[in-house]
Amino acid sequence: MTAPSTVDRRVSAWLHRHAGVRLAALLAAPLTWLVLAYLGALAVLLVSAFWTVNGFTGEVVRQPTLDNFRTVVTGEVYRAVTLRTVGVAAAVTAVTALVALPMAFYMAKVASPRSRRWLVVAVLTPLWASYLVKAYAWRVLLANGGPVDSLFGGPGHGPGYGLPATVIVLSYLWLPYMILPLYAGLERLPDSLLEASADLGARGWRTFRSVVLPMLVPSLFAGSVFTFSLSLGDYITVQIVGGKTQLIGNLVYANIGAANNLPFAAALATIPVLIMVIYLVAVRRSGALEEL
Template sequence: MTVFHRHPRLRLAALLSAPLLWLVVAYLGALAVLLVSAFWTVNGFTGEVVREFTLANFRTIVTEEVYRNVALRSLGVAASVTVICAVLALPMAFFMAKVASPRSRHWLVIAILTPLWASYLVKAYAWRVLLANDGPIDWLFLGHGPGYGLTATIIVLSYLWLPYMILPIYAGLERMPTSLLEASGDLGARPGRTFRTVVLPLIVPSLFAGSIFTFSLSLGDYITVQIVGGKTQLLGNLVYANIGAANNLPFAAAIATIPVLVMVIYLVAVRRSGALEEL
């Protein structure tokens, strides 16, 4: 114990060794295996994995139109969910941070967090009931509800990930001095201009921080698509199908590298905005 007391860096290294080892083995190790196996193939006759380096899986993904369409559809769904969550989260977070009283503010935060305590499957199947033919939403729209499909998938994913967008924006707005809003009003700016020129530039990092959650979670999701997506296919469904029925683990790994690569590019792009510091 005396050695650790005399050498703070050694003490810090000892404290961090266990979590760092877990990170390297469980996360980075699994990711490395995923990337390596993406360059393998499966013997079409025996079904055995052929551990020889090849670009055949990626060539198939690039050349086959069906896989390109699924990848683009997945990106479109993730982007749509992110935009919808941002549009809904901004006024809610602003009301919580700048309009609501300090006492009610805590209750509003609890109300935002409460859906996260419920089971993912329970919420997804509840939306399946709501979106069913002759269900409540179909009745509300006089028989013209969205039903199951791509639109239903976007609606449910937006509901599921909305709290992950509200909380970073709320945190960013709460740190913003109220005096800036008062000064803008004193100078004659209308509320819309104050929002565009004062509020929005200051919470861009918070918006990007929330988008990291909503975009990545939507990009890799497959359970919601299976429950309310109908015949819709996204990247997560292709990965699941190739792991299960097709028993083609290398091709599933190759498909799984697409969202990983997209998120790496996205994180690098938003890093300069300060979004990572908001997480």
């Protein structure tokens, strides 16, 4: 084996003495990729939102203007779609939290260690399937005269396609992203706290409300970051089971495709970005970002 040269030894010794330079060299490649691919794309999105499209030629006019944002802010349709999108994202987050909490509690505190591992695998398994396969499977389930209609008494008695179907399917798709943070938070909850609460005479609901839930708030917010943001920007599920429902993602897609108005689509796309920035700033105080 060839011995290291004098230059290699000197460089190695110099890097050992300068930890900051060593760390910068290690992070240079991933940070460059982050800046160029992610932050760069957001910057281009924001800049292009100030452009317009020539109504006659269809060409992009690269002159800064606030016309796109003025249309988004003043248009009643866009305000209604924004409120509907936020409402759907909030509903999906609430549904996933209600379903995930008992499942995560059973996995972390009731199931045996061996069963716990299989339950974690079962929660992760749906993530291995294609997004489109799962969405179209729900389209079949929710179709008129389909299995869901049969459960509710016959054709036309189920939720069908529309806003409720969108919330149901999105809740199913993003449920694992809520279960896993709650499961991790419950695993860190000492069993001695639950035993102490029982010894002091607290019933199950009082223990959950006064002991478990306050300690799970960061995990709940951590899971909501995923479910809320993913629902906020989704448009494929709405296209498949939403019927005539319109969310922000659909408007962005329509302006990219049929309308061929990329600047206006970029202006619409800044809405969920701005909402998520506000949401992340709001939940940062809860310690949720440390749970991610």
